Amino acid sequence: MIRFENVTVTYADAGAPTLAGVDLTVPEGELVLLVGPSGVGKSTLLNAVSGLVPHFTGGTLRGRVTVGGRDTRTHRPRELADVVGTVGQDPLAHFVTDTVEDELAYGMESLGLAPAVMRRRMEETLDLLGLAALRERPIATLSGGQQQRVAIGSVLTPHPKVLVLDEPTSALDPAAAEEVLAVLQRLVHDLGTTVLMAEHRLERVVQYADRVALLPAPGAPVVVGPPAEVMAVSPVHPPVVALGRLAGWDPLPLSVRDARRRAGGLRDRLAGRTPPPGPATAPASAAPASGAPGDGPRRAGAARSGVRAVLERLVRGGVTPPAPAAAPAVAEARGLAVRRGRVEALRDVDLVVRAGETVALMGRNGAGKSTLLGTLVGLVEPASGSVLAGGRVPHRTPPRELVRHVGLVPQEPRDLLYADTVAAECAAADADAGAAPGACRALVSELLPGVADGTHPRDLSEGQRLALALAVVLTARPPLLLLDEPTRGLDYAAKARLAGVLRGLAAEGHAIVMATHDVELAAELAHRVVILADGEVVADGPTHEVVVSSPAFAPQVAKVLAPQPWLTVPQVEAAL
Amino acid sequence: MNLRAPEANRSNAVHAGAWWLWALGLAVAASRTTNPLLLGLLVGVAGFVVAARRTDAPWARSYGAFVKLGLAVLVVRLVFSVLLGSPIPGTHLLVTLPEVPLPDWAQGVRIGGRVTAEQLVFALYDGAKLATLLICVGAANALANPARLLKSLPGALYEVGVAVVVAMTFAPNMVADVGRLRTARRLRGRPAGGVKGVLQVGLPVLEGALERSVAVAASMDARGYGRTAPVPRAVRHATTVLTLGGLLCVCVGGYGLLAASGGSYAVPLVAAGVAMALAGLRLGGRRSVRTRYRPDRWDARSWLVAGSGAAVAALVVAADAAALHPGVVPLAAPELPLWPALSVLVGLLPAFVAPLPKESM
Numbered sequence: 021m022i023r024f025e026n027v028t029v030t031y032a033d034a035g036a037p038t039l040a041g042v043d044l045t046v047p048e049g050e051l052v053l054l055v056g057p058s059g060v061g062k063s064t065l066l067n068a069v070s071g072l073v074p075h076f077t078g079g080t081l082r083g084r085v086t087v088g089g090r091d092t093r094t095h096r097p098r099e100l101a102d103v104v105g106t107v108g109q110d111p112l113a114h115f116v117t118d119t120v121e122d123e124l125a126y127g128m129e130s131l132g133l134a135p136a137v138m139r140r141r142m143e144e145t146l147d148l149l150g151l152a153a154l155r156e157r158p159i160a161t162l163s164g165g166q167q168q169r170v171a172i173g174s175v176l177t178p179h180p181k182v183l184v185l186d187e188p189t190s191a192l193d194p195a196a197a198e199e200v201l202a203v204l205q206r207l208v209h210d211l212g213t214t215v216l217m218a219e220h221r222l223e224r225v226v227q228y229a230d231r232v233a234l235l236p237a238p239g240a241p242v243v244v245g246p247p248a249e250v251m252a253v254s255p256v257h258p259p260v261v262a263l264g265r266l267a268g269w270d271p272l273p274l275s276v277r278d279a280r281r282r283a284g285g286l287r288d289r290l291a292g293r294t295p296p297p298g299p300a301t302a303p304a305s306a307a308p309a310s311g312a313p314g315d316g317p318r319r320a321g322a323a324r325s326g327v328r329a330v331l332e333r334l335v336r337g338g339v340t341p342p343a344p345a346a347a348p349a350v351a352e353a354r355g356l357a358v359r360r361g362r363v364e365a366l367r368d369v370d371l372v373v374r375a376g377e378t379v380a381l382m383g384r385n386g387a388g389k390s391t392l393l394g395t396l397v398g399l400v401e402p403a404s405g406s407v408l409a410g411g412r413v414p415h416r417t418p419p420r421e422l423v424r425h426v427g428l429v430p431q432e433p434r435d436l437l438y439a440d441t442v443a444a445e446c447a448a449a450d451a452d453a454g455a456a457p458g459a460c461r462a463l464v465s466e467l468l469p470g471v472a473d474g475t476h477p478r479d480l481s482e483g484q485r486l487a488l489a490l491a492v493v494l495t496a497r498p499p500l501l502l503l504d505e506p507t508r509g510l511d512y513a514a515k516a517r518l519a520g521v522l523r524g525l526a527a528e529g530h531a532i533v534m535a536t537h538d539v540e541l542a543a544e545l546a547h548r549v550v551i552l553a554d555g556e557v558v559a560d561g562p563t564h565e566v567v568v569s570s571p572a573f574a575p576q577v578a579k580v581l582a583p584q585p586w587l588t589v590p591q592v593e594a595a596l
Numbered sequence: 597m598n599l600r601a602p603e604a605n606r607s608n609a610v611h612a613g614a615w616w617l618w619a620l621g622l623a624v625a626a627s628r629t630t631n632p633l634l635l636g637l638l639v640g641v642a643g644f645v646v647a648a649r650r651t652d653a654p655w656a657r658s659y660g661a662f663v664k665l666g667l668a669v670l671v672v673r674l675v676f677s678v679l680l681g682s683p684i685p686g687t688h689l690l691v692t693l694p695e696v697p698l699p700d701w702a703q704g705v706r707i708g709g710r711v712t713a714e715q716l717v718f719a720l721y722d723g724a725k726l727a728t729l730l731i732c733v734g735a736a737n738a739l740a741n742p743a744r745l746l747k748s749l750p751g752a753l754y755e756v757g758v759a760v761v762v763a764m765t766f767a768p769n770m771v772a773d774v775g776r777l778r779t780a781r782r783l784r785g786r787p788a789g790g791v792k793g794v795l796q797v798g799l800p801v802l803e804g805a806l807e808r809s810v811a812v813a814a815s816m817d818a819r820g821y822g823r824t825a826p827v828p829r830a831v832r833h834a835t836t837v838l839t840l841g842g843l844l845c846v847c848v849g850g851y852g853l854l855a856a857s858g859g860s861y862a863v864p865l866v867a868a869g870v871a872m873a874l875a876g877l878r879l880g881g882r883r884s885v886r887t888r889y890r891p892d893r894w895d896a897r898s899w900l901v902a903g904s905g906a907a908v909a910a911l912v913v914a915a916d917a918a919a920l921h922p923g924v925v926p927l928a929a930p931e932l933p934l935w936p937a938l939s940v941l942v943g944l945l946p947a948f949v950a951p952l953p954k955e956s957m
Contacts, residue, residue, distance in 0.1 A: 072818055075817075097818045098819075098823050104818070106815075108811065108814075108815065113808055113815065116761075116821075118653075129887055130821055131820050131885070135890075138890075158654055178820070418787070419782045419783075419786060420786070421785075430780060430783065435779075435780035436780050453785060493783070
């Protein structure tokens with residue numbers, strides 16, 4: 021259905037080709053998952069299928085891409101619209117009209133289908149995607165998962181043979197991601213649609229894939245094979261695969277179910293041992309490891325044994341601070357309520373965060389996580405109740421003073437960056453924070469080794485930009501650090517580096533509150549998990565207690581090894 | 597028989613064009629009078645219908661903005677009248693502002709000076725008329741989905757229509773961007789307000805808008821926007837000739853109409869020009885392969901809505917009573933003329949016949 025023959029793509033101002041010599045064949049009706057670290061050209065490959073590369077983006081494409089027998093060289097994207105449906109990373113950037121029904125009709129109208137056919141397919145698609153109740157809603161009022169389903173529906177109505185998806189679940193909470201994946205399953209099983217999809221959150225999708233195509237490094241050849249075989253060599257892999265590699269299972273399990281069926285022996289070996297207190301405990305030195313993919317902390321100890329392991333365990337036990345109970349409170353909310361129009365975004369929320377503590381805020385999209393962070397940093401004024409950050413009332417403190425007490429890295433770190441170069445950004449941050457000149461640059465060098473002064477923030481990768489924004493915020497040395505969805509769009513290597521940095525900050529005494537959908541990150545870092553639902557706190561307690569019992573928020577390792585309280589691979593690794 | 601209006605859904609929606617005709621009817625009526633009581637009645641009628649029949653959709657919220665704009669126009673008109681004077685003669689002197697001395701060549705221009713009650717009343721009536729016109733437009737905006745209106749355009753103009761729709765969705769996005777970036781400024785410890793703050797935010801907002809437009813363009817292209825059907829050469833040329841020729845005829849005919857010398861050829865020429873242009877548009881539509889999904893249908897309720905607006909306009913135009921223009925010199929209290937007032941009330945009809953929007957979710 022999709023054939024890449026020796027495809028090389030070079031963008032106009034790039035020195036090296038983004039894709040080099042790619043050969044890939046996707047037969048009809050398969051779900052192929054495209055994996056690889058950030059910046060290896062996954063998006064370029066996906067857009068080459070729909071013809072947007074090179075017709076829309078520019079650059080040169082050598083070789084041949086055919087879809088359903090049509091050569092993208094001679095067919096422009098609009099002439100492939102009836103064969104390929106493409107959904108990009110940001111569904112909002114995809115929408116042309118303003119209501120659900122118009123959006124689903126748009127593609128069919130462009131292709132000139134008969135009104136009666138359109139009407140029938142509309143009803144079918146609304147049912148298939150579970151959108152019937154939303155048909156007349158303005159798109160702007162939908163939740164993230166609903167928008168993603170509308171975006172998929174809008175390319176499904178012309179009945180394409182191929183569906184191309186770029187990170188369809190990255191921005192979604194676990195439940196909304198399940199919704200979207202269930203739809204994809206149905207398309208592949210019931211309609212025989214061919215799906216090519218890229219995704220960083222492998223723990224969510226890898227078990228659905230028929231085959232996996234791995235782009236290991238920029239310019240490297242594509243490795244295609246059954247998921248278990250590719251995962252065995254992939255630098256990016258979900259925790260369940262890491263656990264399988266650690267335990268030496270063959271073939272590797274891809275889903276929690278597979279792993280559980282094999283985990284009896286491992287559970288026996290772990291019986292009687294307890295995970296070290298505090299969050300997962302890879303040593304701080306191993307985590308912010310060199311940038312090379314595959315060099316993450318999870319693989320670092322593959323060949324560790326005997327005395328060394330024992331020593332390390334001892335060292336770790338000493339290094340990891342247990343959740344500090346007596347430390348002073350850095351942030352405190354009492355009976356906090358926030359209203360947005362008629363909606364009560366938060367209701368009667370109590371939260372205390374102490375120095376050195378890492379708290380994960382979880383809950384579905386729209387549960388009030390970002391609003392809670394906003395009140396702590398003074399962006400949102402509470403309707404009632406009190407909130408204190410660093411002993412001050414945030415919304416009454418001037419911003420210049422507040423930055424020294426609390427800092428927030430927003431969901432889109434790029435919003436924080438104005439300047440043309442990294443150096444200028446650092447100078448501005450020093451001035452904003454009243455820090456000594458060079459303070460920010462020193463932080464950048466620590467978090468982001470090897471970034472030149474003259475780099476434009478726009479040219480940084482997702483993870484590098486996050487690190488720069490983090491450095492800018494940390495320049496003022498706020499004792500309370502807030503992060504909103506920090507792992508959105510990060511690959512496993514970038515996530516591991518971020519985890520290392522945050523662990524280091526917590527050890528220095530920073531209190532960290534992060535709103536996240538990423539259960540693996542929460543399991544790895546958080547001392548405490550607070551779950552919000554409809555603006556109320558529904559659970560607040562130590563990570564292993566809150567998370568292990570929850571079907572939605574439990575990390576994969578916890579699901580595999582339940583009822584034992586293990587959360588992450590490094591914990592298990594340390595105990596073995 | 598059940599005469600109550602049904603609950604609104606996509607199939608029974610009143611045609612967007614009908615709402616616009618209704619609003620234009622009210623606007624025509626407003627343009628024929630300066631009587632503040634009648635104007636107030638028109639605003640009340642428009643407001644009542646909007647309150648009764650608007651939805652929760654984003655475009656429906658624009659009504660409040662239009663009302664504010666109307667009030668602003670009224671205030672500006674009054675302020676200008678006070679500051680720059682007015683040719684209206686008046687005897688009721690209210691205050692005398694200090695007058696700025698101007699050189700001889702600026703004769704006829706005055707800054708400051710006498711302010712009379714007559715000139716203020718005149719400005720008030722005039723401003724109220726403008727404000728009412730704006731509020732009528734706002735009502736149409738709130739009641740009719742602009743995207744649906746564009747769907748009713750002929751096929752050849754469709755691409756222009758899409759450009760307009762995309763442009764319209766941009767404004768709210770940019771406003772959201774400005775909000776987000778000002779928030780981010782606060783997070784960096786800079787005060788969010790001030791001219792400097794807005795300026796610093798400007799560039800990233802424009803960048804964001806540009807990126808979004810590129811993304812939307814890519815999405816539209818990938819979804820088949822701009823697919824064309826093969827059209828024979830002859831038809832293509834005929835389209836060009838008809839459209840350009842028609843426009844030329846309309847121009848020449850229009851000149852003839854205005855010049856008063858070409859009364860004999862002007863009218864037929866304009867008619868022929870319009871006919872040619874329409875034929876050109878129709879032929880041009882053949883190039884487009886687009887079909888329309890559930891376009892608005894012009895049903896009996898649409899006739900009633902459009903008809904009520906037309907009736908208001910026709911009745912007020914026909915009335916032409918002296919009471920439509922209450923005296924300013926000498927000052928006289930405005931009276932409410934019975935027949936024009938009753939005819940304005942016809943405009944309330946849509947509040948009873950248009951389908952009832954569902955309760956907000």
